[in-house]
Amino acid sequence: MKLANLNPTAAPPDTKVASQTPAAAGSGKLRFFARGLVPYAYLSPTVILISVLMIVPIAMVVSYSFKDNVIVEENPVLVGLANYTKVLTDPDFLVALKNTFVFITVxxxxxxxxxxxxxxxxxxxxxxxxxxxxxxxxxILPWLFTVAVIAVIWRLLLDPSGVVNYLLTTVGRMQQGVDWLSDPGTALWALTFVNIWAGFPFFMISILAGLQGISSDLYEAASVDGAGAVRQFLNVTIPQLRPVLVSMAVLDLIWTSQQFALIWMTTGGGPLNATEMLSTYTYKQAFSSYEFATASASAVIVLLLSLVLAFFYVRLQKER
Structure with a gap:
């Protein structure tokens, strides 16, 4: 019978040393840290692009809104909220705000x-x-045209000698042609009509996709319960489409409030500020009056209004 090795300090011949040297431990931590940076490396191009194209310009505009004589002067002066006070008390801005509200709501x-x-x-x-x-x-044809083409088409159609006036005078609805886009009483409504015509196909396609996603079993169950077409529409179709309708409504409020190209190429904000919107007001302050500080303040106000709408949109998406 062999005696066991009674030396407590002796290690078995096949046992690996568990301890690591400080250099090995440091390299392991370095590898772990590098592995944690891999996701950020993938995200870095997008983060840099967003920072350069969005965050930095927005920060610059916000800083301009608190100064006077920016861009045109080498040393602008800090004026605090004076630009915001000037914008919010400007009658043209209040008219633009009212017109924008009517335009986007209708x-x-x-x-x-x-x-x-x-x-x-x-x-x-x-x-x-x-x-x-x-x-x-x-x-879907109106959705395929660019804004420039839409503006040219409707300026020709709504001309006093255009097709619209010709048809209305032919059927006896009018005695003479009206310059729809140059009359202060009709310009805003004519512009709103053009915007509606150009934008409804997108909503049609989105809602159609939502309709085709509603299960036919719901309509069959409603029919068995004695519901007619109207009750099926109110109790089945509308509830199933509510998330789509609400999301599309909030998005349309944001998009329409930022509409500029169509307004500028049809009426330019005229006549007599009848179609002046927040977008055209801001543009004129910057590039017609060269009041870049005032334009920056107006742009920040528009940004804040858009952020409110965006907040409700994100909240609705989270609830869904």
């Missing part, structure tokens, strides 16, 4: 109503496949 409501109406028409089983395809092409 446009958003009309977009939703028209989009839902045409989407229901294209989703019905009463029309054949070929007929639906033809109507889809016709309805």
């Amino acid at each position: 446009s958003t409501v009309a977009h939703l109503v028209l989009g839902l109406t045409f989407a229901l028409m294209l989703n019905t089983s009463l029309l054949g496949g070929v007929t639906k395809a033809v109507f889809r092409i016709i309805y």
